[in-house]
Amino acid sequence: MQQWDVIVIGAGAAGLMCAIEAGKRGRSVLVLDNGKRVGRKILMSGGGRCNFTNMYAAPENFLSQNKHFCKSALSRYTQWDFIALVQKHAIAYHEKTLGQLFCDDSAKDIVDMLLSEAKAANVQIALQQNISDVSFADGQYTVITPELSRRCHSVVVASGGLSLPNLGATAFGFQLAEQFGLKVLPLRAALVPLTWQPSDKAVFEEISGVSLPVTAEANGTMFPEDMLFTHRGLSGPAILQISSYWQPGDEVLVNMAPQTDLVEFLTAQQQAHPEQEVKTALGKLLPKRLVEKLLELNVFANQPLKALNPKSIKQIADSLHGYIFKPNGTEGYRTAEVTIGGVDTDYLSSKTMEAKQQPGLYFIGEVVDVTGWLGGYNFQWAWASGWVAGQYC
Numbered sequence: 001m002q003q004w005d006v007i008v009i010g011a012g013a014a015g016l017m018c019a020i021e022a023g024k025r026g027r028s029v030l031v032l033d034n035g036k037r038v039g040r041k042i043l044m045s046g047g048g049r050c051n052f053t054n055m056y057a058a059p060e061n062f063l064s065q066n067k068h069f070c071k072s073a074l075s076r077y078t079q080w081d082f083i084a085l086v087q088k089h090a091i092a093y094h095e096k097t098l099g100q101l102f103c104d105d106s107a108k109d110i111v112d113m114l115l116s117e118a119k120a121a122n123v124q125i126a127l128q129q130n131i132s133d134v135s136f137a138d139g140q141y142t143v144i145t146p147e148l149s150r151r152c153h154s155v156v157v158a159s160g161g162l163s164l165p166n167l168g169a170t171a172f173g174f175q176l177a178e179q180f181g182l183k184v185l186p187l188r189a190a191l192v193p194l195t196w197q198p199s200d201k202a203v204f205e206e207i208s209g210v211s212l213p214v215t216a217e218a219n220g221t222m223f224p225e226d227m228l229f230t231h232r233g234l235s236g237p238a239i240l241q242i243s244s245y246w247q248p249g250d251e252v253l254v255n256m257a258p259q260t261d262l263v264e265f266l267t268a269q270q271q272a273h274p275e276q277e278v279k280t281a282l283g284k285l286l287p288k289r290l291v292e293k294l295l296e297l298n299v300f301a302n303q304p305l306k307a308l309n310p311k312s313i314k315q316i317a318d319s320l321h322g323y324i325f326k327p328n329g330t331e332g333y334r335t336a337e338v339t340i341g342g343v344d345t346d347y348l349s350s351k352t353m354e355a356k357q358q359p360g361l362y363f364i365g366e367v368v369d370v371t372g373w374l375g376g377y378n379f380q381w382a383w384a385s386g387w388v389a390g391q392y393c
């Protein structure tokens with residue numbers, strides 16, 4: 001039977017960071033992963049360039065039943081700490097938008113950086129490991145795979161969420177939490193495209209590929225970013241963001257011209273070009289294919305601007321500033337970037353990420369009920385929670 005100080009389950013962002021930190025403390029650390037390679041989500045993240053953190057990351061950018069839980073880890077290992085690590089490895093990066101930092105070349109730079117740090121900290125990694133059981137007796141854990149039983153003092157669960165099952169995602173971490181008496185809060189796909197009702201699909205699928213800047217709002221939260229029409233529904237950053245706040249049955253309120261007061265715009269157009277048609281005027285602001293669809297849906301009637309009165313101008317403006325979509329659902333874990341919900345933070349120490357009632361058992365990263373916005377926040381949570389656990393496990 002092999003003996004280790006720490007076994008980390010999951011060689012993703014959180015697991016590798018934790019293993020590195022524990023290794024630096026002189027702990028013997030083994031990372032077990034079910035996949036053929038480490039950091040598979042890192043490799044495919046950010047369109048292959050990994051949006052590895054966000055310059056403005058703050059607790060407000062995270063969803064959790066306990067919104068205070070993430071504060072400790074995020075303040076002890078900040079985005080600036082991770083940026084310093086990236087700089088130490090001379091990885092070129094840039095800000096794309098809204099504080100989102102991406103590699104100039106490839107997400108592989110981040111994985112190589114983590115592997116080089118892991119090697120320096122004497123971390124061992126075993127891939128394609130199918131863990132069948134984890135048990136606890138006499139102050140030690142036994143982790144069993146078909147080939148081997150291994151004992152350790154600490155088990156760190158970093159097995160991630162349920163998104164992208166074809167990339168190795170499993171419910172392992174949630175099941176293990178329940179096995180040891182921790183509560184798991186309801187799980188759902190987030191940062192995920194929303195799908196059409198059949199009636200909307202018939203109308204809008206023809207304009208798939210059209211995108212425009214909007215604000216999207218659900219349940220009192222609003223995001224100003226781009227929205228994209230697809231064959232299946234709505235996507236783009238504004239929709240992915242709002243999907244985390246959307247619940248089945250909810251409406252999504254979309255302002256299709258957030259930068260323009262449409263009453264002022266249409267009134268000015270009317271004065272300058274009274275013979276112009278409404279659709280031509282709106283086509284100066286919105287994608288023309290979308291304007292055609294809105295016309296088809298009788299959101300406005302196509303008539304010369306001079307025929308509009310202040311009331312009809314306001315009606316057009318209101319319907320475009322507050323267009324209501326009622327999605328059928330989401331595309332689910334197949335395309336979701338993250339899983340909302342997970343191990344209830346009430347059962348964990350925010351300082352160490354250790355289970356309060358189960359010494360030596362830690363949960364970090366996405367398996368925990370802390371979910372970031374789109375834009376590098378989820379990796380920052382993975383780094384921060386992994387770093388924190390690595391100081392204690």
Ligand SMILES: Cc1cc2nc3c(=O)[nH]c(=O)nc-3n(C[C@H](O)[C@H](O)[C@H](O)COP(=O)(O)OP(=O)(O)OC[C@H]3O[C@@H](n4cnc5c(N)ncnc54)[C@H](O)[C@@H]3O)c2cc1C
Binds near residue numbers: 044380
């Ligand atoms: C397509 C896509 C793009 C993304 N882009 C970004 C981005 O640019 N920026 C950002 O901040 N976030 C992004 N995310 C989210 C981010 O990838 C995750 O939040 C982050 O990877 C979570 O880290 P983690 O270590 O908790 O889990 P993961 O990175 O998912 O790692 C978990 C590891 O555990 C392994 N595992 C699972 N089950 C078992 C088991 N039973 N036994 C052994 N090992 C197991 C998995 O194979 C995996 O290697 C993206 C997600 C997706 C799906």
